[in-house]
Amino acid sequence: MEVDGDIVKRHSSFNKRAIVPKRTGRERSYTFSHSGSPKTAKPEKSRQDAPRMSFRVVRSSKFRHVYGQALKREQCYDNIRVSKSSWDSTFCAVNPKFLAIIVESAGGGAFIVLPHNKVGRIPADHPLVGGHKGPVLDIAWCPHNDNVIASGSEDCVVKVCGQIGRKKVNINLTTSQGGLVRMGVPQEASLGPFLFLSGSEDCVVKVWQIPDGGLSRTLTEPVLDLVYHQRRVGLVLWHPTAQNVLLTAGSDNQIAIWNVGTGEVMVHLDCHPDLIYSACWNWTGTKLLTTCRDKKIRIIDPRKGEVESEAIAHEGSKASRAIFLKHGLVFTTGFSRMSERQYSLRTPDALNEPIVTVEIDTSNGVMFPLYDPDTNMIYLCGKGDSVIRYFEVTPEPPFVHYINTFQTPDPQRGIGMMPKRGCDVATCEISKFYRLNNSGLCQVVSMTVPRKSELFQEDLYPDTLSDEATLTADEWLAGGEAEPATMSLKVSGVCRVQPPELVARGAFKT
Numbered sequence: 001m002e003v004d005g006d007i008v009k010r011h012s013s014f015n016k017r018a019i020v021p022k023r024t025g026r027e028r029s030y031t032f033s034h035s036g037s038p039k040t041a042k043p044e045k046s047r048q049d050a051p052r053m054s055f056r057v058v059r060s061s062k063f064r065h066v067y068g069q070a071l072k073r074e075q076c077y078d079n080i081r082v083s084k085s086s087w088d089s090t091f092c093a094v095n096p097k098f099l100a101i102i103v104e105s106a107g108g109g110a111f112i113v114l115p116h117n118k119v120g121r122i123p124a125d126h127p128l129v130g131g132h133k134g135p136v137l138d139i140a141w142c143p144h145n146d147n148v149i150a151s152g153s154e155d156c157v158v159k160v161c162g163q164i165g166r167k168k169v170n171i172n173l174t175t176s177q178g179g180l181v182r183m184g185v186p187q188e189a190s191l192g193p194f195l196f197l198s199g200s201e202d203c204v205v206k207v208w209q210i211p212d213g214g215l216s217r218t219l220t221e222p223v224l225d226l227v228y229h230q231r232r233v234g235l236v237l238w239h240p241t242a243q244n245v246l247l248t249a250g251s252d253n254q255i256a257i258w259n260v261g262t263g264e265v266m267v268h269l270d271c272h273p274d275l276i277y278s279a280c281w282n283w284t285g286t287k288l289l290t291t292c293r294d295k296k297i298r299i300i301d302p303r304k305g306e307v308e309s310e311a312i313a314h315e316g317s318k319a320s321r322a323i324f325l326k327h328g329l330v331f332t333t334g335f336s337r338m339s340e341r342q343y344s345l346r347t348p349d350a351l352n353e354p355i356v357t358v359e360i361d362t363s364n365g366v367m368f369p370l371y372d373p374d375t376n377m378i379y380l381c382g383k384g385d386s387v388i389r390y391f392e393v394t395p396e397p398p399f400v401h402y403i404n405t406f407q408t409p410d411p412q413r414g415i416g417m418m419p420k421r422g423c424d425v426a427t428c429e430i431s432k433f434y435r436l437n438n439s440g441l442c443q444v445v446s447m448t449v450p451r452k453s454e455l456f457q458e459d460l461y462p463d464t465l466s467d468e469a470t471l472t473a474d475e476w477l478a479g480g481e482a483e484p485a486t487m488s489l490k491v492s493g494v495c496r497v498q499p500p501e502l503v504a505r506g507a508f509k510t
Contacts, residue, residue, distance in 0.1 A: 059401065062459060063375055063392055063449060066430065068406030070445050077101075077114060077434075077442035078121045082413050085135050087234055088277070088319050088366045088383070091414030092442075093139045094434050096422030097146040098210060101414075101442060102136045103128065109136035111151065115214040127215040129208055131222060137234045143419075144243055144469045150236050151206045151222075203229050205236060205248050207260060228256045228265055235276065241285045241484050242476035243469035249276045255290075257302060259473040266477050269300065271307050282324040283373070284481050285471075287348075289330060291320045297332060299348055303479065311351035314342055319366045325393060326373040329355075331400075333367040333380065341367055343380065345393070345400050356399050360389070370417045374464050375430055377403075379447075381415045388415075388433065388445070406445060410437040420464040425489050428457055461489045 083091055083102040091102040102111045109132035114122065132151060142148035206222035229250030239245035244260040253276060255269035274293035281288060287308070288300040297313040297320070300306065314320050316335025323331050330346040340362050344354040360367070365384035372379075378400070380389045388406040393399060418432040424446075431447035449460055466487035471480050 059396070061392060061394075061401070061403075063377060063403060063430070066377075066390065066403060066447055066449055068388065068404075068433075068445050068447050070408060070443055073441070075119050076444050077119060078440060079124065080112065080122055080436070080440050080442055082436045082438075082440065083135065085137065087135075087137045089138050089234070089414070090368055090416060092416030092434055092436055093141050093149065094416040094418050094422075095141040095146045096419065097212070098141070098149075098214070099416070099434060099442070100129075100139050100141070100149055101416075101436060102139060105130060108132050109134055109151075111136050111139055113149070113210050113215060118214065127218045129210075129215070129219045131206060131220040132204070134232065137232065138236050140236045140238055142238050143240060143465070144238075144467050146467060147210045147212065148223075149208050149210060150238075150246065151208070203227070203231060203233055203250065205233055205246075205258075207246075224260060224263060226256075226258055226260070226263065228258075229254060235279060237279055237281070239285050239476065240281050240283070240465075241469060241482050242471040242473055242480075245285075245473050245476055247279060247281075247288075249279055249290075251275060255279070255288075255302075259477075261473060266473065267302050267305065269302060269305055271298065271300065271305070277319045278321045280323045282328065283326050284483060285476065286481050287324070289322050289324050291322045291332070291334075293319075295320070295334075297322045297330070297351060299330075299351070303477065309348065309351050311346075313344070313351075316340075316342075318364070321367065321369055323369050323371050325371065326376065329393070331369055331371070331378060331393070333369050339364065341382070343367070343369070343400070358398075358400065368415065370415070370433075372420065372431055374420055374462055375460075377431070379417070379431065379433070381412065381433070383413065384411050386411050388435075390447070406447075408435070408443070410435075410439065410441070410443070412436060413438055420461075421466065421487065421489065423489075425456060425461055426454070428460060430460060456490045458490070463488050 077099065080101055081104040083104055089102070093100045097115065099114045099116060100111055105128060108130060110128040110130040112126060112128050136151050140150055142150070205226040207224040207226070208219065209223050226248065229248065229252050231251035233248055233250045235249035237247040239247070246258045246260050247255060248258065249255045253272045253274060255276065256265045257267035258264065259266050272290065272292045277291040277293065279288060279290045288302045290298050290300065291313060292298070295312050295314065296310050298310040299308045301308055313322065313332045314334025315337040316339055318335045318339070320332060320334030325331055328348055330348055330351065331343065332346065333341070333343045336342050336359060341360040342357055343360065344357040346354045363382060363385065365382035367380050367382045370379040370381060376393045378391045378393060380391070386408050390403050392401045392403055394401060412435045414436040416434040423429045423432055428449045428451045429446050430449055433445040433447070435443040435445060437443060451457055463486035466485045468485040470482035470485050
């Protein structure tokens with residue numbers, strides 16, 4: 001695992017507690033009196049007689065003036081009954097084609113899927129994606145297919161429904177105590193494009209295909225049901241580089257890594273003594289980072305099933321989150337012993353010695369760190385907050401640089417972040433968020449770098465993650481490692497359309 005060497009070198013010399021600077025948008029130079037109070041620096045009267053003064057040097061960064069702007073209400077999504085579940089989830093998932101939101105539903109769990117052009121007031125009878133027996137807790141779009149999404153439940157039956165040309169294929173899988181009995185599924189079967197994943201209280205993970213243009217009727221038949229967990233499934237996570245590899249975690253403190261193409265559990269991890277709060281793959285998908293109710297963060301080799309390192313992340317008893325950054329560093333959010341919200345930056349080789357720990361405020365909402373690997377920016381979004389704080393991670397102290405805060409009057413119940421290939425490069429948009437308000441409004445917030453030129457800004461848009469996988473599930477399980485595939489936004493524009501295939505050609509024998 002590669003870690004930024006400049007940050008590690010400065011680790012021993014940097015004060016572990018930092019202050020988040022409050023900026024007004026206009027940088028000013030300051031000098032300090034002996035009492036420590038800041039005073040505005042005055043111009044020198046004479047070079048010879050002037051006393052030496054220390055000035056605050058403004059940090060040079062192309063993202064220092066990033067600002068957030070909310071779209072008009074008619075360009076957002078209104079009349080959405082956002083889930084009232086107390087589960088610590090973002091309740092929202094978004095990709096360049098669709099917006100998915102977990103909603104309240106009678107008689108089981110459901111979520112709504114909307115094409116991006118279906119803005120305005122959503123009809124109360126709009127088709128949903130249903131079929132779960134309990135409330136949906138988590139949803140996730142497949143990074144390699146913009147029409148595939150996943151969800152979770154408890155009926156211990158796995159179903160695969162697909163269609164190849166004019167032939168319909170139905171596959172039923174059942175489990176007993178975690179064992180998988182497969183019925184008529186060829187080993188070479190693999191799922192193709194247009195899938196989505198969701199998790200629910202009924203202990204079943206469901207994989208769905210969403211047609212282009214959205215739903216015309218309520219969808220209750222998934223492409224695939226994955227049954228393994230004995231208690232509710234609250235976390236679903238796709239692999240960043242391997243095709244059809246899916247991680248699920250349940251309240252049974254177990255992690256299962258699936259080959260979705262065959263419906264089999266490839267890896268089972270039983271190394272957490274309590275509820276798993278979050279999980280994150282590293283850049284190449286070879287390591288796994290988790291947070292747990294026992295206050296520890298763990299770096300796990302999933303293919304060996306070994307915990308490589310672990311440490312107490314935050315002293316508070318509330319939920320914490322942790323993510324891998326692109327160069328291997330670990331960023332965490334949590335609470336102090338006095339219930340103050342914190343974030344920290346760590347190296348994987350010294351998890352118990354944070355490079356920096358910063359206290360934010362005393363709010364009680366869990367902070368979700370949303371990371372942009374292209375800009376190395378982190379956005380902190382808390383449940384119940386009306387703000388989005390954003391930071392830039394650099395090799396210079398204090399390493400995590402506060403940039404600014406986007407603020408609205410309405411608190412948020414959840415939030416989703418658009419992948420970079422769904423951002424508008426013509427307006428220098430570097431991030432886009434979908435905030436779920438208590439009023440039923442899904443507010444779209446655009447993060448933009450102010451530039452006068454209308455030309456493509458190559459310094460803002462390096463090659464970004466594409467929707468192509470670089471490994472198969474079998475290659476990953478055998479020890480394969482590959483960098484994620486990238487694409488140029490200058491050539492591809494905003495979104496690249498995929499061929500409408502449900503399963504790979506020749507996947508099933510006829």
